[in-house]
Amino acid sequence: MSGPAQVKDVEIASRAQLVEYLESGIRARGDWRIGTEHEKFGFRTDDLRAPTFDGERGIEALLRGLTRFGWAPVEEKGRVIALSKGNASVSLEPAGQLELSGAPLENLHQTCRETGTHLREVRAVAEPMGLGFLGMGFQPKWRRDEMPWMPKGRYRIMREYMPKVGSLGLDMMTRTCTVQVNLDVGSEADMVKKFRVSLALQPVATALFADSPFTEGRPNGYLSYRSHIWTDTDADRTGLLDFVFEDGFGYERYTDYLLDVPMYFVYRDGAYIDASGQSFRDYMDGRLPARPGFRPTLQDWADHSTTAFPEVRLKKYLEMRGADSGPWNRICALPAFWVGLLYDAAALDAAWDLVRDFTLEERHALRDGVPRQALKLPFRGGTVLDLAREALKIAAGGLRRRACLNDHGSDETMFLAPLMEIVESGMTPAECKLELFHGAWGGSVDRVFREFAY
Template sequence: MSSPSHVAETPITDRNELVATLASGEKPKAQWRIGTEHEKFGFRLDDLRPPTFDGDRGIEALLKGLTRFGWDPVQEGGRTIALLRDNASVTLEPAGQLELSGAAVETIHDTCVETGTHLNEVAQVAGELQLGFLGMGFQPKWTRDEMPWMPKGRYKIMREYMPKVGTLGLDMMTRTCTVQVNLDYATEADMVKKFRVSLALQPIATALFADSPFTEGKPNGYQSYRSHIWTDTDNDRTGMLDFVFEDGFGYERYVDYLLDVPMYFSYRDGKYNDASGQSFRDFMVGKLPVLPGQLPTLRDWSDHMTTAFPEVRLKKYLEMRGADAGPWSRLCALPAFWVGLLYDDAALDAAWDLVRDFSLVERNVLRDGVPKHGLKLPFRNGTVLDLAREALKIAVAGLKRRAARNADGQDESKFLEVLQEIVDSGLTPADRKLALFHGEWGGNIDPVFKAFAY
């Protein structure tokens, strides 16, 4: 989840300004970049509990320790709650999940180096504090009540609002971790095509990256429980956005959707004002109850865009949001998968051919069925595994045509080898952890913290 936007305090006086904000993200292909974000669970090595914010071994101590690597601290209420360096940031999710929001870089090689550097820095500081970090989609051991809360104003507002609109929103906030990639578009038509392809294929990414089969130390019956949680978090701001596939979809239609998403807050003068459930449309005419007579700024709009949580999110770029967090190799594979599909013209055409005749019902069947069944979910005359195999083939070919090579002459398709292994075996990361749980771990979840720590 995002920190307050740094967009200028320019008042909004017309809906067209909101549309123009999305259009301003258009870039020629030569300027397309890749921004990768990932979250991870911290745990104390002695008792496996998540670290609190305060204390000698707390999350704030970790953030302060990371400043030795040139990160600049960001404070809220006198507390260090984030870090900035070279257009990247380290931020906190509500229960202290640590997130790297990477810089916009040119290749998967770059983003993978960036991710590896970050994990090495975190490991150095965490080791001194006797902390570890785990990449999975859902906290495998601890209950919601056992998770700490970070002292960020927006999280207090969300914490109070979530139970009013769904039963699993607090679990989303405190017990989930994801990896996502942010990608560019050239024109409105290019955005629309990429949005449709990525929405239709998002359940395939969810299945390939499924890694959240445990709740409170026991199997939960899901491949990606993290993905399931989004189905009962807040239906006003989640889901598959069926309107994206309707004729005439573009920036204006997405703005109308966002205007109908209930607000969480307005950040003014260093304070989060609780606007939960209130209307941005009312804000546009100076009738927001919490700030009567005041008009929104572009920063308010930028912040509001971050409070919608569909499977694919449009800001000034497209965000792929369907994957569970995982180990370093899959943190590199997620951007490789989507870049291979969306940044090569022939691949994008092939991916669109793969999904263009999916019906609304079929797209939602995939979205609703994959969290439980993963690659084994039946689809038409086969399974999701068949779709994954075809999508991966398209992505590999797209990366090979991109021909972005490292110093050793390797192209970016090498980052998809971990997904090829999943497709070849038919076994998801969740399947492999369940086999360990029922086998050598003897029904005990604790070994996951050692076996899969960064």
């Protein structure tokens, strides 16, 4: 989840400014970049519990320890709640899940180096503290009421609001982790095509990355329980956004969608003002109950755009949000999958040809079925595995044509290797862990913290 946006604080006078804000992200192809974000669960190595914010082994102490690697502390009310370095940041999810929001980079080799460097830095600080970190989609052992809460103002507001609009929102906040990639667009038409392709294929990414089969120490009946969580979090701000596939979709239509998403907060003078459930349209008219007589600024609009949580989110760029978190090589594989599909013109055309005739009912059947069945979900006489195999073939072609080589002469297709292995075996990471649980682990999830920690 994002912190407060950093944009020019200009008062909004018209809806056109909101549209222009989104349109301002359009970039020439040569300026397209890759931004990768991933979250991970912290745990104490002696009792496997999530670390609290305070204390010698707390998350704040970990953040302070990371400053020796050149990260600058970001404070809220005197507490270190994030770090920044250049265009990258390290931040906290509600229960202390640690998130790296990477810098916009030119190629996947740089992205993977960035991720590897971050994980090494975290381990260097965490190990002497008796802490470890695990990449999975859902907390495998602890109950919601056993998870800590971080002292961030926006999370206090969301914590109080979530139970009013869904039964699983607090689980989303405290017990999920994801990996996502942020990608640029070259025009409004390019944005629309990429948005449609990524929404239609998001269930394929969810299936390939499915890695959340346990809840409170037992199998939960899902392969991506994290994905299921989003189906009962808050219908006003989640889902597949069917209107993206309607004729005439563009920046204006997405702006109208955002205007109809209920607000969470207004951020002013370092504090979060509770505006949960209130209307940004009323704010535009100076009638926001939380700030009567005041009108929003572009910073308010940028902040508000981070509080919609669809499967693919549009800000000044597109965010692909459908994958469970996982180990280092799958953190690299997620951007490889989407860059291969979306950043090469021929691959984007092929991906659109693959999904353009999906009906609304088929798109929803994929979204609804993948959390339980993942690659084995039936689809058009085959399964999602067949769809994944075709999508990976297109992505690999796109990466080869990009021809971005590392120092050893290898192109970016190397980062698809973990996904190719999943497709070859037909086994998702979740199914592999379930086999271990029922076999070598003897019905205990505790070994996941040792065998799959970073």
